[in-house]
Amino acid sequence: MKMIKIKTAQNIDVDYELAGLGDRTLARAVDYAIFLIAYIGCAMVIAMLSFQAIESKTYAGSNTYLIPIIVWLALCVLYDLVCEVFLNGQSIGKRSAKIRVVSMNGARPTIGQYLLRWIFRIIDFGITFGSCAIVSVAVSKNRQRVGDMVAGTAVVKLPTELKFNNLVFAPITEEYETQYPAASQLTDDDVVLIYDVIKNFNRTRNSELVYRLAVKIKKHLNIITPDTINEYQFLEIMVQDYKHLTSGGQSILV
Structure with missing residues (x-):
């Protein structure tokens, strides 16, 4: 390929x-x-x-x-x-x-x-x-x-065009707490892009894409993450937080 x-x-x-x-x-x-x-x-x-x-x-x-x-x-x-x-x-x-x-x-x-x-x-x-x-x-x-x-x-x-409503989410507990409220500033298209990059990493192990996107989002939303959270984990958290903030919060990207 x-x-x-x-x-x-x-x-x-x-x-x-x-x-x-x-x-x-x-x-x-x-x-x-x-x-x-x-x-x-x-x-x-x-x-x-x-x-x-x-x-x-x-x-x-x-x-x-x-x-x-x-x-x-x-x-x-x-x-x-x-x-x-x-x-x-x-x-x-x-x-x-x-x-x-x-x-x-x-x-x-x-x-x-x-x-x-x-x-x-x-x-x-x-x-x-x-x-x-x-x-x-x-x-x-x-x-x-x-x-x-x-x-x-x-x-x-061209890859099959993804729509936010078609993304696959799994339930999370009602006790889930948003870690980065700034995630609400993202758009559906932004989350679709994050989804694409996560899937791309799982398929190709290309960590450069994950790093660059995470850095761009942190800079755009003025977010500082602790050293215990890597860029991949940060992207997953952003998707969790966005879904939680925009829909009453019961989902996580899988």
Whole structure:
């Protein structure tokens, strides 16, 4: 499993899995299906215009037929660039496959990077009919096509989006006492992030994420912890306290 670090909105680096050839092929198949539907739609428009011209015994003019053709060609050419710029690194196909384009440093790619990826589609999918993209994604270290290598981007798998209400909690005793009242200043999204980092640590043993998030929360909430509590324990306590303070308090993260 190949990983890359992604910087979250809270400025915390989290490891994400690089998208493989299968994920990218699935996304491309969905996008091509959109092109095919658009092509059929344009063909139907041209057929309808031709039928109306024959029925009315008039000449519709070549420019009239060119309009749907130009629209379809523009869709095929500009689709990826427009989608990735305005949909945060995703086309409709990538969104359905739950993958996204990111910069190699984990940040959101710039318009220049999206543009480079788009230009090199000529090599990846045009001149080589897709064979270059398939080979480069299959054999490259970071599963990149040529456009990714030039632009300094990669495509990653997105984790299943967590909602606070979907987090799994277990009952705690009624005698539970809040240790850090400042936990009430957190948001549901903050707690989801803590949950992600705890799960990530349990899976990868990457203590750096735990340390950095704990330090950031302590600084943000002006909390000082005793030496007997480590950063992992602190994050668990923050989740306990938040749930206790916001819901009358009967839960703890498991």
